[in-house]
Amino acid sequence: MEDAQILIVEDEEDILDVLKYNLHKVGYRTLEAPNGETARNLIREATPNLILLDLMLPGINGLDLCKILKKDEVTKGIPLVMLTAKSSEEDIVAGLEMGAEDYVVKPFSPPVLLARIQNVFCRNQKSIPEKGSSLKCGSLEIHPGRHLALVDGQTVSLTPTEFRILHFLARHPGWVYTRDQIIDATHGENYIVTDRAIDVQIVGLRKKLEASGNLIETVRGIGYRFKG
Numbered sequence: 001m002e003d004a005q006i007l008i009v010e011d012e013e014d015i016l017d018v019l020k021y022n023l024h025k026v027g028y029r030t031l032e033a034p035n036g037e038t039a040r041n042l043i044r045e046a047t048p049n050l051i052l053l054d055l056m057l058p059g060i061n062g063l064d065l066c067k068i069l070k071k072d073e074v075t076k077g078i079p080l081v082m083l084t085a086k087s088s089e090e091d092i093v094a095g096l097e098m099g100a101e102d103y104v105v106k107p108f109s110p111p112v113l114l115a116r117i118q119n120v121f122c123r124n125q126k127s128i129p130e131k132g133s134s135l136k137c138g139s140l141e142i143h144p145g146r147h148l149a150l151v152d153g154q155t156v157s158l159t160p161t162e163f164r165i166l167h168f169l170a171r172h173p174g175w176v177y178t179r180d181q182i183i184d185a186t187h188g189e190n191y192i193v194t195d196r197a198i199d200v201q202i203v204g205l206r207k208k209l210e211a212s213g214n215l216i217e218t219v220r221g222i223g224y225r226f227k228g
Contacts, residue, residue: 004121005029005175007048009039009065010083011057015106019052022110028117029181036060040068043075045219046176050120055084055095063098070099079120083108135170137226140212142170151212161186162205165198169216169226178223 006023010016011034020030031048033039035058039051051069055062062082069075082095087105095103101120104113135142141150144167149156158166164186169177177185179195202224206216217225 004049005031005046007031007033007039007042007051009033009036009051009057009062010054011035018110022114026114036065039065045222047174048078050117051078051080053080053082055082055086063094066098066100081117081120137170137173137215138212140209140215142167151209156208158208162201165201166205169224173226176219176222176225182223
C-alpha cells in the first residue's frame with residue numbers, strides 16, 4: 001500500500017532500528033511506541049494503516065493491548081501483526097484468535113517480514129485513489145489532470161503549491177502528515193522549504209475552501225490531516 005503508515009510497538013531499540021530501516025527503505029512511513037500506553041495515545045492522534053506489535057512490552061503487554069484495540073470500534077479494523085520471541089503453537093494460536101492478521105517469530109528475516117506485511121495489506125486493501133483520479137468530498141471536487149479544484153461547482157483559484165498540498169492530503173483522508181512529509185511529497189526531498197511556509201499555505205487553503213467546511217485539520221504536535 002503506497003505511503004502506508006505503520007505503528008511499531010517495540011521496546012528493544014536494536015529491533016526498532018532494524019524495523020524502521022527496512023520499512024522506510026520500501027516507502028512505508030512509521031510511528032514508534034516503546035509501550036502499550038504510548039501506542040494507544042499515538043493511535044488516537046494518527047490512525048495507522050497497520051500495527052506491528054511486540055508481545056513482551058512493559059506495562060500493558062501486547063496481548064492485552066490487542067484485546068483493547070480489537071474491542072474499540074475506532075481501532076478494531078486496523079490490521080495487526082504480532083512480533084515476538086514466543087514461538088509455541090499455543091502462543092501463535094492465541095495471537096491469531098485474538099484478531100492478529102499474522103504472527104512473526106523473532107529472530108525474523110526483514111524480507112520475509114516485508115512480504116508478510118504486503119500480504120496483510122493485500123487482504124485488507126482499502127481504496128486509495130490513484131494520483132490521476134478525480135476526487136470528491138462533499139462540495140469539493142479535485143481534478144488533478146486539469147489542475148482544477150471546485151467548490152459547489154465553482155472554480156477555486158489555487159496556486160500550484162496549494163493545489164499540490166490539497167491533492168496530496170485529499171488522496172489520504174484521515175492520515176496525519178508532518179510538515180516535513182508534506183514538503184517531501186509536494187516539493188521533493190532536496191527542496192528547502194520551512195515549516196512556517198507550509199503553515200502559511202495551509203492557512204491560505206483553508207480560507208479558499210471555507211465554503212466546503214473545515215476539511216484540513218491540525219493535529220497538535222504532529223501536523224495536518226484531511227478529514228474526508
